[in-house]
Every structure is written in C-alpha cells, then in structure tokens.
Amino acid sequence: MTSFHGLLAYPITPLAPDGAPDLDTLGHLVRGAVDAGVDGVVVLASSGAGVTFDADERDAVVRGAVGAARAAHSPDGAAPVPVHVAVSGSSTREVLARARAARDGGADGLVLAPFSYLPLDEREVVALFEAVAAAVDLPVCFYNRSVQTAYDLTPDALARLARTTTVTAVKDPASTPARPTGRVAALRAATAGLGVSVGLSGDAAIVDGAEAADAWHTGLAALVPADYVALRHARAAGAEPDPDLRAWLHDLTGVLAGIRPVSGLHALATLLGVPTAPPRGPSLPVPPDDVARLREVVARRPVAT
Numbered sequence: 001m002t003s004f005h006g007l008l009a010y011p012i013t014p015l016a017p018d019g020a021p022d023l024d025t026l027g028h029l030v031r032g033a034v035d036a037g038v039d040g041v042v043v044l045a046s047s048g049a050g051v052t053f054d055a056d057e058r059d060a061v062v063r064g065a066v067g068a069a070r071a072a073h074s075p076d077g078a079a080p081v082p083v084h085v086a087v088s089g090s091s092t093r094e095v096l097a098r099a100r101a102a103r104d105g106g107a108d109g110l111v112l113a114p115f116s117y118l119p120l121d122e123r124e125v126v127a128l129f130e131a132v133a134a135a136v137d138l139p140v141c142f143y144n145r146s147v148q149t150a151y152d153l154t155p156d157a158l159a160r161l162a163r164t165t166t167v168t169a170v171k172d173p174a175s176t177p178a179r180p181t182g183r184v185a186a187l188r189a190a191t192a193g194l195g196v197s198v199g200l201s202g203d204a205a206i207v208d209g210a211e212a213a214d215a216w217h218t219g220l221a222a223l224v225p226a227d228y229v230a231l232r233h234a235r236a237a238g239a240e241p242d243p244d245l246r247a248w249l250h251d252l253t254g255v256l257a258g259i260r261p262v263s264g265l266h267a268l269a270t271l272l273g274v275p276t277a278p279p280r281g282p283s284l285p286v287p288p289d290d291v292a293r294l295r296e297v298v299a300r301r302p303v304a305t
C-alpha cells in the first residue's frame with residue numbers, strides 16, 4: 001500500500017519571535033499528531049509555508065520532523081508513521097535539489113505541485129515528474145493545486161504518471177469550484193490496479209462529507225489531531241461522527257474559510273497553546289476581529305486533548 005494513505009497531517013512550521021523555524025514546537029506538533037493516531041505527516045507544504053524557507057531551514061525542518069515522528073509513540077508497535085516532504089519549486093532544478101535534500105533528511109515520500117511562474121502545459125508537467133523519478137527513488141504524491149497552477153490533473157494524466165514515474169498518490173482539492181461529483185471515483189477508475197491513493201484536501205468539504213477517499217490531506221489535522229482522527233475513524237467505519245464534534249469542526253472550518261489560509265492556521269495554533277509568530281511575509285497576521293471569531297470557536301471545542 002502506498003504510504004500516502006489515511007489521515008495525513010500537514011503541520012504549520014512554527015516560527016520563533018525572530019521568524020526562524022521553531023523546531024521544538026514543530027516536534028511537539030508532530031509527536032502530538034502521531035500520538036493521536038494520524039497515518040502520516042507532510043511538512044513544508046502550503047500549511048508549512050515550505051516555499052518561504054531557504055535550503056538550510058528546510059533541511060532542519062525535515063530532520064526535526066523525521067526525528068520527532070520516529071521518537072513518537074507508534075500505536076500497536078506499528079511501523080513508524082511516514083514523514084513526507086513537499087518539494088515544489090519554481091524550476092525543475094530547484095525541485096530536484098529539494099527532493100534530494102528531503103531524501104537525505106530521511107523523508108519517506110515527496111509531495112509535488114507542478115508550480116511555475118508561467119502555468120505549465122501537460123507535457124511540461126509530465127517532464128517534471130519524470131525528472132523527479134529519475135533523480136530520487138521515493139514515492140511521490142501529485143499535489144493538484146489546479147486553481148493556483150492553472151493546470152488541472154486529468155484521470156488519464158494521473159494514470160500515465162502512475163505507470164511511468166514514481167507517482168503513487170494524488171492530493172486533489174475537494175473544494176475546487178465546479179468539481180464534478182464522482183471525481184474520486186473517476187481518478188480511481190483510471191488508475192485501477194496501479195496502487196494509487198486518491199486523496200482529498202479541503203477541510204470544509206471533508207468535514208461536511210466529501211466523497212470517500214483513500215486519504216485526507218489536511219493542515220488542521222496537525223493542530224486538532226484527536227478531533228480529525230475521530231472523524232476519520234467514524235467515516236471509515238461508515239458510522240455517523242459524533243454530532244458535537246462534526247458541528248464544531250464545521251464551525252471551525254467555516255471561520256477559517258474566511259481568513260487567509262496559512263495566517264489562519266498560525267492564529268489558531270496560538271489560540272490552542274502552540275506558540276508561533278505569524279507566517280513570513282507577504283502573508284499578514286490575522287486581524288483582531290478574525291482572531292476573536294476563532295477564539296470563540298476554540299472555546300467551544302468538544303474534544304479534550
């Protein structure tokens with residue numbers, strides 16, 4: 001089974017007051033997520049603001065997260081929870097450097113969005129993933145950021161990548177406007193027998209009952225992991241989640257949807273007792289009114305951690 005399976009938590013990269021990555025707090029987040037029962041951790045993606053860090057900082061984050069995951073309690077004595085690293089960059093050269101560094105830092109897999117200053121066409125997207133496959137022998141999750149990259153992965157292109165490269169998973173945005181229902185089923189049908197994990201991101205859609213998927217990719221799961229583990233387990237068992245928990249997560253994702261994405265997670269972290277400065281610019285801190293709305297929801301959290 002691909003290691004991109006189940007509940008995948010994407011921690012923010014906590015920052016010290018001087019703006020440097022706070023590795024102790026990151027380790028605390030990673031251990032907390034693993035102890036709560038998540039199936040994997042992904043650092044330096046959107047929630048982790050990976051593109052805002054230089055190579056040395058990225059290396060420190062990767063090694064810190066891998067060390068924390070290995071040291072954390074593994075439920076049932078199971079294998080250590082995998083740690084994946086997002087390696088998107090603005091050139092193939094930069095992506096390859098980040099992929100090699102992630103491998104050398106102990107990553108179990110890579111997450112890659114086909115990002116470029118100029119939107120890529122399909123030939124260029126495929127060439128990028130082929131270059132990564134030739135350079136680094138790690139499984140890759142295709143991070144489909146169709147709104148931001150102006151390239152939307154098709155089921156046929158995913159099948160081609162699964163056959164010819166190291167792509168073993170896709171992270172598809174459940175919240176993309178006009179996404180047809182049955183998208184997960186279409187991606188699964190195109191890749192049947194190829195061992196691809198079809199996963200979703202988009203917390204509001206996930207909480208409100210998006211199509212069943214092999215994986216959930218979520219930044220919130222690193223901040224409120226017990227809550228997400230309970231939701232995922234209920235859904236996986238075909239059961240109704242606890243109504244209070246579902247209502248609270250609905251309210252939380254609703255408030256966050258009105259706040260700038262990474263800044264909102266940093267503000268939420270602070271309210272949950274996870275110390276961090278706001279993300280680096282050009283992101284801006286969350287305005288006080290929005291912090292107050294978040295605080296009100298946090299105060300109603302039904303699951304104690």
Ligand SMILES: N[C@@H](CC=O)C(=O)O
Nearest residue numbers: 010045046047218219
């Ligand atoms: N898209 C997020 C994960 C989902 O919340 C990320 O890349 O960090």
